[in-house]
Amino acid sequence: MPVWEVFAQRRLADDPALVGTLLAPDLSMAMLLAREAFFRRGEGQNYAVRERGTETLTFCEDTEVIGGVTDKSYRRADGYVGVGAKFARVAAELRERGLVPRHG
Amino acid sequence: MNSEAVFKARIDAGEKIEAADDMPDEYRLAVLRFIEMHANSEIMGALPEREWIPRAPSLRRKLSLTAKVQDEVGHAQILYRVAEDLGKSREQMFEDLVNGRTKFHNVFHYPTKSWGDVAVIGWLIDGAALVTQKALLGCSYSPYVRAMKRICAEESLHLRHGEDLTLELVSGTTEQREMFQDAVNRWWRPIMHFFGPPSKPGKDVLLYWGIKSKSNEELRHEFFTTFVPKLWELGVTLPDPELSFDGETWSWGDPDWDEFWEVVRGNGPMTATRLEKRKSAWETHEWVRQAFIRPRTAA
Numbered sequence: 001m002p003v004w005e006v007f008a009q010r011r012l013a014d015d016p017a018l019v020g021t022l023l024a025p026d027l028s029m030a031m032l033l034a035r036e037a038f039f040r041r042g043e044g045q046n047y048a049v050r051e052r053g054t055e056t057l058t059f060c061e062d063t064e065v066i067g068g069v070t071d072k073s074y075r076r077a078d079g080y081v082g083v084g085a086k087f088a089r090v091a092a093e094l095r096e097r098g099l100v101p102r103h104g
Numbered sequence: 105m106n107s108e109a110v111f112k113a114r115i116d117a118g119e120k121i122e123a124a125d126d127m128p129d130e131y132r133l134a135v136l137r138f139i140e141m142h143a144n145s146e147i148m149g150a151l152p153e154r155e156w157i158p159r160a161p162s163l164r165r166k167l168s169l170t171a172k173v174q175d176e177v178g179h180a181q182i183l184y185r186v187a188e189d190l191g192k193s194r195e196q197m198f199e200d201l202v203n204g205r206t207k208f209h210n211v212f213h214y215p216t217k218s219w220g221d222v223a224v225i226g227w228l229i230d231g232a233a234l235v236t237q238k239a240l241l242g243c244s245y246s247p248y249v250r251a252m253k254r255i256c257a258e259e260s261l262h263l264r265h266g267e268d269l270t271l272e273l274v275s276g277t278t279e280q281r282e283m284f285q286d287a288v289n290r291w292w293r294p295i296m297h298f299f300g301p302p303s304k305p306g307k308d309v310l311l312y313w314g315i316k317s318k319s320n321e322e323l324r325h326e327f328f329t330t331f332v333p334k335l336w337e338l339g340v341t342l343p344d345p346e347l348s349f350d351g352e353t354w355s356w357g358d359p360d361w362d363e364f365w366e367v368v369r370g371n372g373p374m375t376a377t378r379l380e381k382r383k384s385a386w387e388t389h390e391w392v393r394q395a396f397i398r399p400r401t402a403a
Contacts, residue, residue, distance in 0.1 A: 001397055003189075020250055021185055025397050037178060038254070074168035080264035087267065090275045091337045099281070100339040 003052040004030040006037075008044040016048050016057060027051075027058060035066060041076050042067025115314040120246040123189040134309045135245050136190040138316075143183035144201045144208035150176040151378045152216045153225055161219060168265050169222065175258045182254065186247045202383040204370045211294045213372025220280075220287030223273055226266020228291065228331060232298050234259045235327050244314035274338045281339075288335070289343045296344075296356070297364040299324040328354040 001023045007016035019038050024030035030049045039047055044066065048057040060066065073079035094100050108128045114121075121127060150173050157173065160166035184194045200206040211229050216222065237259060240252050273284040300320040310316040318326075332349070335342060346357035367375070 003185075018250065019254065020182055021189075021247075022181075023185065029396070037181065072167075072171070074164060074265075075171045075261070077261060077264070079168070080261070080268060083264050083268050083271070086271050087334070090271045093275060094339050100337065101341075 001025055004034070004049045005052055006034045007048045007050070007057065008038065009046045009048075010044055012045050021052070031058065031060060035060065039066050040068060112313075115244045119244075120249070121244055122246050130309070131313050132190055134313055135248065135315055136187055136192060138310060139183055139187045139190070139248055140192065140197055141207055141209075143180050143187055143197070144206055145212060146176050146180035146183060147201075148208045148378055148382065149212045150180070151381060152212060152214070152374070153222060155216055156219065156222045159219070160222075165269070172226070172262050172265060175262065179251075179255050179258070182251045186251050189247065198386060202379050202386070204379065207368050207370075210297050210364055210367045210372070211291075212378070213367045213375045214291070214294055215374050217290070218283050218287060219269075220273060220283035220285075221291070223266055223269035223284055224287040224291045226262055227270045228266070228288075228295055229298070230259050230262040230266055231331055232295055232327050234263060235330065236299070236323050239316065239318045239323060242314075242317045248315075270338070274340065285340060288340055292343050293359045293363070294367075295327075296324070296359045297361070297367075299327065301361050301364065324356075325354055328356070 002025075003021050004024055005018055006020050006022060008019045009016055022030065022033050022037060024033050027049070030051075034047060034049050038044075046060055046063050047066065048059040050057045091100070107126075108130075111126075111128055111131065121131075153169060153176075154173050157166060157169050160169055184197060187197060188194055197206070201208070211225075211232075216225070234256065237252055237256050241249060241256065243249050243252070270284065273280045302321060303319050308316075308319075311319070328347075328349070332342065332347065332354075344357045346355055348355050366372070370376075370379075
């Protein structure tokens with residue numbers, strides 16, 4: 001099975017940057033697997049694959065589906081906004097409840 | 105200088121190595137074994153948490169745990185791909201794993217007994233992994249560094265998920281607090297073991313070739329500094345009466361290393377069960393692999 005190199009463009013103006021490789025039997029599977037393996041959180045405005053040893057980069061045409069089309073914030077950092085502040089609140093509440101012994 | 109000395113000089117100068125570069129056998133084998141064990145640990149590490157997907161306490165937790173387990177399997181795939189380019193097929197790596205010829209991290213040989221374990225794994229074990237993995241971002245082998253950038257980013261998210269679970273438990277009912285404390289009591293020693301025993305004197309092959317950049321002791325101390333004060337701040341106790349900080353260094357009670365060696369040799373409480381599960385999944389899904397590789401014919 002051929003090896004495919006996967007390239008990311010964080011912004012459309014960026015040069016494609018190699019992010020990894022994968023095995024796939026053909027171009028369409030390589031495009032699908034690259035999207036799922038490396039871009040399922042939308043880690044790029046576009047991406048491309050190239051069969052190792054060849055020169056042609058094939059870019060994704062339907063960039064709107066990069067990162068999925070449903071709300072999956074639990075997969076991303078924005079799904080956990082506030083955890084740091086929550087730590088401080090919880091620690092204060094536990095002190096008030098008398099559940100935090102002093103440590104030397 | 106001979107070619108191995110030239111290669112070593114390049115590594116020491118901070119040069120990075122790609123898959124197609126010539127490399128000494130000792131380097132190639134050291135990197136391959138290291139990455140293979142990492143990949144094994146990811147594919148096996150998915151199993152303990154997977155057990156709790158059907159038992160998650162809410163839909164949102166079920167979704168985020170499922171996404172996390174998906175990430176771990178994804179890490180394995182990315183890492184096996186990197187290892188393949190160093191000269192070993194993934195079929196051979198898989199055979200060696202399920203037949204006990206290669207190892208995976210000690211922590212994944214233990215049972216998960218409660219939702220408290222899921223919180224501990226998400227926060228403290230992924231936290232321990234992130235400490236070691238951040239140190240690998242300077243590795244001399246570039247394909248592994250590219251994989252680690254992605255893996256570290258995803259582990260950071262897992263950490264937030266684990267911290268969120270922890271905060272929910274420790275600020276909940278007495279039963280919830282006790283559940284989390286019980287999990288910490290059971291997992292603390294395996295976490296201490298995770299960083300590995302004190303380094304032996306003599307050549308550390310991984311440090312020599314720039315694969316690792318920090319010793320086991322340095323990484324364990326970084327873990328203490330990052331997590332112990334936070335655990336104490338939440339009123340959680342740690343089952344090591346010798347654990348203390350004097351303002352500069354941590355002291356801790358040396359755990360039983362015999363248990364560590366027994367476990368990584370394949371005699372952990374869940375080793376056989378989980379390897380059997382891996383083997384049976386591989387066999388059951390053979391039809392998927394066959395469908396995947398079958399050449400496309402024109403529609």
